[in-house]
Amino acid sequence: MSNLQLQRAKDFIKELSEGYGVSGYEFSLNHPIMQKFREYADEVHTDRFGNIYSLKKGTSGRYKMMLAAHMDEIGLMIKEIDQSGFLRFTTVGGVDPRTLVGQEVIIHGREDIIGIIGAIPPHLQTGGGEDAFKMEDLGIDVGMPLAQASGMIQIGDTVTLSRQGYELLNHHFAGKSLDDRAGVAVMAVCLEELGSLYHRHDVIAVTTAQEEVGIRGALTSAYTINPDLAVAIDVTHGSTPDTKGVVNIELGKGPAVALGPNIHPAIYKGLVEAAKEHRLPYQPEPIPGASGTDAWAIQVTQAGVPTGLVSIPLRYMHTSVETLDLQDVINCGKLLAYFIASLPDDLEGYLCY
Amino acid sequence: MLLKKLSELNGASGAEKPVRETIMELIRPYVDSMFVDKIGNLIAEKSGRLQGPRILLAAHMDEIALMIIDITGDGFLKFKSVGGIDPRVILSKPVRINESITGVIGAKAIHLQKAGERRKTLGFDQMYIDIGAKSREEASQRVALGDYAYFTTSFAEFGDGLWKGKALDDRVGCAALIEILQKDYDFPIIAAFTVQEEVGLRGAQVAAYHTNPDFAIVVETTVAADTQDRTEDEWVTELGKGPALSVMDRSTLYNPKLIRAVKELASAEGIPLQLRRGGGGGNDAGRIHLSKSGVATIALSVPCRYLHAPVSVISDRDYRTLIALIDQILRSNLVKVL
Amino acid sequence: MTTEALDYSLLKRLTQGFGPSGSEEGIAEIITAEIKPYCDEIYRDTLGNLIARKNGSQKKIMIAAHMDEIGIMVTHIDEHGYLRFTTIGGGHVNELPHQRVYFRNGHMGIIGVEKLEKPTDLKLEKMYIDLGVTNRTEAQKIVEIGDSAVFNGPFEQVGQRLSSKALDDRIGCFVAIEAMKRANSSYELLFVFTVQEEVGLRGAQTAAYALEPDLALAVDVTLTGDTPKTHRMDVKLGHGAAIKVYDRSMVTSPKIKRWMAEVAAREHIPYQWEVLEAGRTDSGAIHLTKGGIPAGVISIPARYVHSPSEMVDSEDVAAAVQLLTALLEDLGPEK
Known part of the structure; x- marks a missing residue:
């Protein structure tokens, strides 16, 4: 080869x-x-x-x-922008919500915008956290108020995960x-x-x-x-x-x-x-x-x-x-x-x- | 940029050397002396016009990071967390080991999990780091037990006047201290860049003991839960509303007289300030205020969303006003309250 | 166009007609009588789709x-005259008890329930239909196994809101009819009133194969997210016609959704984007026909879908008629 x-x-x-x-x-x-x-x-x-x-x-x-x-x-699609400017989404194809937490995403709106799917830090959690996050618990933070967000993002915009591709050992490739x-x-x-x-x-x-x-x-x-x-x-x-x-x-x-x-x-x-x-x-x-x-x-x-x-x-x-x-x-x-x-x-x- | 430079350095508890060396270079022109103590704290001193009080x-x-605890026969790395990490935030994230090896955090593909498994959180013991090695022997040539794995998040602007990055907890505090050290004050200033906070406030305990300050200001990041489904009473702090002054946490009951004085000062100077609501969490103040016969201590924090996750978020305005407030405290006669 | 211009007595007749999947003849008759003056040819195909053609040239547009x-179908008649049944389409089993159902011949039945140990034991097998008769022979004079029935849900107008059974999708039929009356196009327009959508988009599939249109627009209802503590969805009643972006059967081509929104904006027709997490509609079948047919969907926001009391807003209905008309007129040789 x-x-x-x-x-x-x-x-x-x-x-x-x-x-x-x-x-x-x-x-x-x-x-x-x-x-x-x-x-x-x-x-x-x-x-x-x-x-x-x-x-x-x-x-x-x-x-x-x-x-x-x-x-x-597979990816996400915006289905709602809530009052504080957070984006709610649905999935396109089979996405595991557990892999989305703590993940940066790109919203393909009027322009490409960075978003973060965050989680409440361990300091504040009650209970054992044994139940996985469900899709409806998650939202995308774009760091903007509603007025600004809704000027750039609309319902139906697609969202992809932000991920560089990496070469690992032995010509393995991850991405x-x-x-x-x-x-x-x-x-x-x-x-x-x-x-x-x-x-x-x-x-x-x-x-x-x-x-x-x-x-x-x-x-x-x-x-x-x-x-x-x-x-x-x-x-x-x-x-x-x-x-x-x-x-x-x-x-x-x-x-x-x-x-x-x-x-x-x-x-x-x-x-x-x-x-x-x-x-x-x-x-x-x-x-x-x-x-x-x-x-x-x-x-x-x-x-x-x-x-x-x-x-x-x-x-x-x-x-x-x-x-x-x-x-x-x-x-x-x-x-x-x-x-x-x-x-x-x-x-x-x-x-x- | 200072914040970016510090955020993208890798330095887990017990492995702070790259951060320490970078900070030493950055502050060298501005301090009178500095040294590294026996457990790795970097202590820098800057004398003032007056002999005291000594302010720490x-x-x-x-x-926070991951530590490699085992290598499987087929070359996968098993790990535990260094500091408090929710296992739910690390699945499917890339990590960097020894500045040269990239790996990804894997687990059984969802298609292969049973319905019951899918609804459960995956624990650290169900995940592993895949670096592409084919055997334990091969992996061992690149990675040793005890090595750390770090998130690869790059620091960048985010949304409207915010920053996102890894390790903002507490490189933001380090950056603020570096900026303060560039200014001159009447009182002698001791800056302690501490180690091992995330595994039990251990560096601060030692630093407070041997620096022997009269007054201490802990500069931190703290939880901002002003997101999504949380109602206002659960927010703790809020991004963009200025630095947060701690009233109480799991490690410290802060002195009410000092709290009042800081609030009055901020208000007089027109600096936004919020009180940190909620009694959870803890920081270096917990050790410092109990050092020897006790040290008057306050804690000022930059609110931070998604603490202890691969990517966290702060407000630039909160960072700037934090520095302005510390600057005012150091210029005021606030310490005379005591 | 104003809301008053729409004749809701037609909608009342359409919704109160009898047309469970597989037995749509009654509805086809009402529609045929209404649209005769407005088209060049009307026929029903093998599956029973009602197809109305307005002549034109070059391109074929399917609506x-x-x-x-939705409804029920009788599966068994017992010796005491009670009926066992199955559902046709996606009815909510836990909402069935004590509803009235009507058979094609006008006979009414009441859905009863056996004694349950606990509420979660409610299954289709625990329910029966009481015809008010006392034995099998009497029951068999009224129904046979395989007869279907629909739910009782009268048409009511409350302010600008309309409620009835079967607004899914007689409201779509209504919008298509009203657009047919208004739209002028040089293209051939094929209005297809499809059958068996609720059981798997079946009529649309065969119609699209036979007609091979160049573009298709479906009109159906969608859900809303504007009632207390419901699922999260941005569509609201009274906020205009919805342009479908996504559902389980189709990802609308970005070109088509943009075109639909541009026409709506230009004509000052209120519209909203629809991302529907459950549900599918005729365009889902149409767009995968043969080598692929470009397709879009105009949705009328509706609450309580698949219940006897579905609800829509007349402003949204008016907007849907305007939008469909405007879209058909916007299509020209240059597009």
Whole structure:
């Protein structure tokens, strides 16, 4: 693996991780994503739902292969400004209120404004504090009186967590929104790799919108493309000391390749064979039902789409310190590229069940 | 900027050295002498035109932090708090160790927790710091047991005339003392930058003993709970209404005559002042006022929201008026009240 | 336009009509009679959606309001003539006891409750409907298994506030009808009075698939946060039409919400932003149809939604009519 490639992937992930894009409000990510994909794709465009399509043509162009990774992040939305200027919020996607306390946030109002979700200090607390904070107990302090706040912030403004991305030891990377911007980076690596490989079919890498609120962008983009084959890229839980026996996927041991009812068996097999042939690490991930990813929506689009799923192992999912191994990102991108290059011209074995 | 510089230094109780060394450089031009005592307090003296009374100004250098107490086989760091930290405020925050290693505070992902677990607070024992190490051996090359982990919050302007940052408790007091030391007074001034306040007012106890002052002013930050669902009677103090004068806390009953004199002085000089409401908490005054045969002591604080959390907030106006009030006290004949 | 210009006798007829999800014919008839003079074609589709077209060219605009209301459905008739039932749509089970329900044939029943050990034992299975008969045979002359019924909630006007059952979403139908009477557009306007919204946005889904509009606007009720110690929400009765930003079924495209607010501001129509934490509406289904259809929602703030005494403010209703009309007229080839 070239260190240059790892460095580029890190820079891209860091840029995306520190960007803003709560579900439905992904537009500010368009520029960095489109700029990156223009380096490797033949055509890049968006649709009115907010999905971004990057087409890399194949030599025959007989079939269409869709890749999908979502760019939206979980976040907050202002639902009320109270008399003292504090902001009340609801969540967009699954946010754990316990991770919000003592957290700086950015309110995307008329301009970007810093806010703090504070807590009463231990000096004043009564009781053991064993019950966790509930979302309705929390508010955002913007340090301004009501009149000033309501001039800059309105109901419905989105809020993201303020979090720099950090590189840890062993090319681990920690930050917010790696779910699933790491998947977007995987697609960039894949298209880059495809530049030096012979592949027959057209590849359309779709950066989807609104996954966290119900897999919505994948639904509309898959309908639009109507692909012959699709692989979604998302994140999956990586093991930590407290998940032994529950989570078997580990960071640094390669992408997780899913199998189960959401997955077409030939795609699973093709991915595993590509990994073995090119000596890339992978971890099988059996998923007995809904995968909760873009793959779930894509599989049943129009007349049905043979679908696969690869995932980057990730610790602390849905927090602002999601942690992954950048090497898994590179290996995942390469695996997809080799898999795509291995597809036969007639897609025999893939188009039936 | 002084506040920013001090706030962003790392110096937990027992590890105040970076703060102490920075302050020494900052005050060197303004003081007649200074020394570091046997437990780490920085004591600076500035003589006045008169021999006495001797006035002690005290602010603590230490901050709350986390201490590494164990490294797991797979390279995760276990920790406890240094000083009072609510475990509920640290989940999912990045931390800095030994000025070179970054880690994040992790716990089991919410998806993997059962419904009952989700409603409960996660304790320190259910969290750990992930620095990306793959084994105990690897982590041990970078981190030793007893090392401290600090929040990474940067100091910046916030909202309307406020500041946000970490360790404002009590670098704000340190900054105020540094500003006071740049002025000249009739009385001899002893500035004590104390250690280990957060683990039991330990530095102040020693400093008061050997500096032997006639009068002491503890310069602190204190709880401002003027937020969200709290009703006014629970606020303790309020941001933007001037420094807070303590009447009573868990460590001290303050002298009523002094309280009255400070109130009258502030009012005469047009300096905003609020009384600290509520009897909880404590500060260095608790040790100082009981030193030897007793020391007349007052405590003046800058109200601070979200004390002991990764990010706290103060008002610039409160900080400025705190310094103005201390300045007036040192120029007045208030100490003659005694 | 003033509030007086709106004919609330139409709203009274709409709310008092019988139209639980799946049995919306009665409402469709009232609407058809009212709108005939104002459109070029009226038909009902496979699921029962009532579709009224105003001819135009180039683009197709869909306006959706649902005809169905919540209710109950009979599941069993016992030997003494008591009925067991299930709910249709999101009714509040703990508010059911001793309410009156009406079947399509006008027969009334009263919801009774078995003896409970403690109040928390109140479950649907503990309730029954008393038709006032004494045996199964008599009951079967009135109802069959599978018959549905709606709650009793007369229409009342109190000052500028209106209360009734089924304002969710006959008020939306009313607003759409009034806008149809007023709006001029060069585009094709498709007013769709949808069915089965309360059981999963079903009518809107199939209608949007068939019609493939270029833009859709739904009209429905939303909740408010202005009553004593209720959930936190910024929407207030009497503060104007609400423009939906977010609910469980849709994140409104920022472009569309901004356009709606700009038109409202330009026309001096009072409006408020709506962030709804629970609930969904027709646009949620419409905007995910095929490759995605741009969609917005005008909401009428309503209290006590899904009760027999829902309440709206006539100023908000007037604002909603004005806003929908203005939006339809604002759409032109240049947009």
